[in-house]
Amino acid sequence: MTTSTTSSAIExxxxxxxxxxxxxxxxRSIVSGEFAPGEKLNEVEVSTRLNVSRGPLREAxxxxxxxxxxxxxxxxxxxxxxxxxREAEEIYEVRxxxxxxxxxxxxxxxxxxxxxxxxxxxxxxKAAKKDHDLTRYTALNVQLHDxxxxxxxxxxxxxxxxxxVRQLGLLRQAAIESEKSALAxxxxxxxxxxxxxxxxDAESAVALVREHVAHGLxxxxxxxxxxxxxxxxxxxxxxx
Amino acid sequence: MTTSTTSSAIExxxxxxxxxxxxxxxxRSIVSGEFAPGEKLNEVEVSTRLNVSRGPLREAxxxxxxxxxxxxxxxxxxxxxxxxxREAEEIYEVRxxxxxxxxxxxxxxxxxxxxxxxxxxxxxxKAAKKDHDLTRYTALNVQLHDxxxxxxxxxxxxxxxxxxVRQLGLLRQAAIESEKSALAxxxxxxxxxxxxxxxxDAESAVALVREHVAHGLxxxxxxxxxxxxxxxxxxxxxxx
DNA sequence: GTGTTGACGATTGTTGACAATAGACAAGCT
DNA sequence: AGCTTGTCTATTGTCAACAATCGTCAACAC
Numbered sequence: 001m002t003t004s005t006t007s008s009a010i011e012x013x014x015x016x017x018x019x020x021x022x023x024x025x026x027x028r029s030i031v032s033g034e035f036a037p038g039e040k041l042n043e044v045e046v047s048t049r050l051n052v053s054r055g056p057l058r059e060a061x062x063x064x065x066x067x068x069x070x071x072x073x074x075x076x077x078x079x080x081x082x083x084x085x086r087e088a089e090e091i092y093e094v095r096x097x098x099x100x101x102x103x104x105x106x107x108x109x110x111x112x113x114x115x116x117x118x119x120x121x122x123x124x125x126k127a128a129k130k131d132h133d134l135t136r137y138t139a140l141n142v143q144l145h146d147x148x149x150x151x152x153x154x155x156x157x158x159x160x161x162x163x164x165v166r167q168l169g170l171l172r173q174a175a176i177e178s179e180k181s182a183l184a185x186x187x188x189x190x191x192x193x194x195x196x197x198x199x200x201d202a203e204s205a206v207a208l209v210r211e212h213v214a215h216g217l218x219x220x221x222x223x224x225x226x227x228x229x230x231x232x233x234x235x236x237x238x239x240x
Numbered sequence: 241m242t243t244s245t246t247s248s249a250i251e252x253x254x255x256x257x258x259x260x261x262x263x264x265x266x267x268r269s270i271v272s273g274e275f276a277p278g279e280k281l282n283e284v285e286v287s288t289r290l291n292v293s294r295g296p297l298r299e300a301x302x303x304x305x306x307x308x309x310x311x312x313x314x315x316x317x318x319x320x321x322x323x324x325x326r327e328a329e330e331i332y333e334v335r336x337x338x339x340x341x342x343x344x345x346x347x348x349x350x351x352x353x354x355x356x357x358x359x360x361x362x363x364x365x366k367a368a369k370k371d372h373d374l375t376r377y378t379a380l381n382v383q384l385h386d387x388x389x390x391x392x393x394x395x396x397x398x399x400x401x402x403x404x405v406r407q408l409g410l411l412r413q414a415a416i417e418s419e420k421s422a423l424a425x426x427x428x429x430x431x432x433x434x435x436x437x438x439x440x441d442a443e444s445a446v447a448l449v450r451e452h453v454a455h456g457l458x459x460x461x462x463x464x465x466x467x468x469x470x471x472x473x474x475x476x477x478x479x480x
Numbered sequence: 481g482t483g484t485t486g487a488c489g490a491t492t493g494t495t496g497a498c499a500a501t502a503g504a505c506a507a508g509c510t
Numbered sequence: 511a512g513c514t515t516g517t518c519t520a521t522t523g524t525c526a527a528c529a530a531t532c533g534t535c536a537a538c539a540c
Contacts, residue, residue: 014314015314016314017314017522017523017524018523018524019302019523019524042491043491043492044490044491044492052524052525053524053525053526054492054525054526055295055298055523055524055525055526056523056524056525058295058299058492058493059298059299059302060302062259062299062300062302062303062306063302063303063305063306065303066302066303066306066307067306074254074255074256074257074492074493074531075491075492075493075530075531075532076491076492076532077491077492087395087396090394090395090396090397091396093394093396093397094338094394094396094397094400097337097338097341097342097345097397098334098337098338100341101337101340101341102337105337154330154333154334155327155330156327156330156331156333156334156404157330157333157334157337160334160400160403160404163400164396164400257492257493257494258493258494259493259494282520282521283521283522284520284521284522292494293494293495293496294495294496294522295493295494295495295496296493296494296495298522298523314501314522314523315500315501315502315521315522315523316502316503316521316522317521317522
């Protein structure tokens with residue numbers, strides 16, 4: 001009965017070093033919000049909490065810094081990266097560029113499998129909307145865009161895209177908050193996009209994506225303003 | 241006379257940790273080709289050569305791995321990342337997506353400063369072409385595209401773009417080789433693009449960029465085939 | 481009272497040593 | 511001969527201690 005768990009444990013130990021495991025662990029903690037943006041990460045504290053030495057932890061820190069999730073200041077330590085609205089807008093713009101290109105590309109090389117996946121997600125979104133399940137809808141939203149990107153069949157495009165999405169996840173509060181207002185119109189927007197892709201109508205798809213992205217950006221701005229005003233937190237404002 | 245050098249040295253020590261310096265050092269060595277793709281990097285060897293302990297070196301390794309320049313296998317060590325043609329094509333496609341969006345965006349928000357920079361580079365390119373200075377032309381080619389990206393005024397777009405270009409630099413042999421055949425037509429292509437941008441003609445600029453990128457991709461393919469055939473090197477072929 | 485200076489504590493930066501693993505090589509068995 | 515197995519070495523993974531730096535805070539001079 002322990003064979004399966006043992007073999008997986010062996011696999012785990014063979015593939016992952018401690019630094020890798022710590023990196024994944026920290027990444028989960030950051031994107032889940034357990035570590036809030038701006039929060040200081042003390043080396044001895046985190047290392048003792050994970051039963052790991054400082055060496056692998058520092059290696060994980062460097063990887064996550066390069067990934068844009070942490071920020072280190074020499075002799076000051078590392079903190080969870082806090083995105084300013086300007087930074088978020090910039091990242092969002094880059095993502096929008098890729099979204100447009102993805103739509104144009106996908107409209108020409110749509111496969112039945114990808115289309116089925118997309119339509120399945122749309123169906124789930126409708127269900128989530130009916131249930132007012134915001135968490136599930138947010139996850140499906142990410143899934144839909146990720147599925148479109150995946151549909152292009154370019155592994156590095158996926159990596160680049162996820163790199164951006166991961167960073168935008170640092171604005172999780174604003175992002176989730178913004179979904180509340182999005183739930184009403186967003187489903188139909190997504191459905192229109194998928195339909196255009198299914199027809200192979202690249203230009204319509206691109207136009208719809210452009211509009212959809214603009215709405216998303218506006219929602220993000222409003223949510224950020226609302227959040228900044230209500231929380232009165234100055235740590236996220238226009239710092240370079 | 242030592243004040244300026246001393247102050248810069250102080251700045252250097254205040255801003256950069258050893259790991260950061262090692263990272264920059266290694267990155268230069270990689271992009272310059274001093275460390276060839278596929279080459280093994282022994283930790284003690286490199287660390288002794290740089291008069292640095294293994295700790296900071298490993299931190300630099302992790303950062304460069306995340307940046308896509310190194311590849312680590314547990315208990316096997318790190319090697320300079322070797323791009324397969326398929327990977328290079330994928331990265332190139334992503335870069336092409338951004339190039340198109342950059343052209344569309346830049347055509348609408350072109351500033352006199354950016355335009356002057358672009359035209360200056362074009363002028364230098366013509367001079368380099370006349371002198372048959374391939375090295376200089378290659379550098380100018382990178383500069384031109386970088387200047388266009390910079391012209392959009394989005395810092396994260398610049399980062400994302402350079403991230404891709406840096407990785408494509410791992411195919412340096414093929415890239416430089418391909419410039420030989422590019423020198424003839426590439427200058428006029430670039431000039432047409434800049435002219436379209438200057439006129440604010442977004443659609444023409446996008447179309448020209450698309451064509452230009454397609455030519456570049458074709459050159460990269462030919463150069464890679466030629467290089468692979470002449471070198472008989474099997475280490476770069478379709479490995480995952 | 482205000483500003484400066486010095487020492488202290490906490491935290492990060494760096495190093496060298498120890499443990500564990502993979503690959504090579506040779507000895508032994510079939 | 512071919513295959514297995516045991517050992518051995520080089521290299522990586524991990525750790526704990528040392529050194530350097532920053533922020534704090536109290537003592538002191540003015």
